């Protein structure tokens with residue numbers, strides 16, 4: 633539908649369908665007409681590409697994705713939006729709307745069934761209450777996708793895109809960098825949404841790596857080290873690992889020494905290689 637990102641059109645559609653926003657489902661819909669075309673373009677949607685969208689809302693971003701990509705599958709949990717989407721996206725025959733929860737749906741099967749021989753990317757204005765779980769699910773499941781372009785709260789974007797080993801880094805920075813190369817694309821003001829959230833947002837792209845950038849013998853151990861290290865980020869690494877991994881201080885000090893990491897370092901100072909060495913020496 634043309635003019636779908638026009639505020640008047642959106643208000644008209646929502647009132648005709650008697651739609652009320654659900655805060656619990658993170659429903660802040662985009663009303664800034666310049667954001668969706670830019671986001672869709674930068675997501676890699678194009679000829680020969682299939683796109684998974686999470687939470688299409690009334691379909692503003694979906695509309696742009698359908699114009700560019702060969703096929704789009706949009707997963708929407710709120711079934712009240714299905715008749716709205718039927719109306720707003722009626723012109724596209726390269727689209728399927730799936731009424732499901734992105735945290736529960738079998739994404740490997742969805743990709744197998746829907747995107748034969750296509751490069752697959754994800755593009756979404758994520759519901760903020762599940763930003764990190766969704767991103768980590770997409771990465772941890774090792775799906776055959778090449779990029780994830782998502783709108784998230786600005787603070788989350790900065791954390792994810794921080795350099796590993798810098799003050800801004802956190803467990804999510806290290807975890808994401810194990811699977812992907814994150815990139816900050818552009819900022820989006822709170823006023824670009826209806827209803828306007830309290831904070832600004834940003835669009836980031838995670839370029840998914842074919843192989844992790846470090847050698848890790850046991851991924852479970854690696855991620856438990858990362859989690860323990862950042863669980864008490866003010867503490868020195870020897871203390872946070874000792875309490876987080878339930879190991880005595882002497883054992884931890886020995887592992888750190890073997891890994892070439894100072895017992896007094898803080899989690900935010902460690903590199904990916906440091907985390908891998910610690911996990912491999914556990």
Ligand code: SAM
Nearest residue numbers: 660661662687688689708709710733734757759
């Ligand atoms: N894409 C639209 C836009 O940019 O205007 C809407 C984005 S809104 C921030 C998030 C959307 O995700 C809503 O449509 C909401 O109903 C949907 N949603 C929330 N939780 C979901 C879940 N677990 N699985 C799938 N969709 C979900």
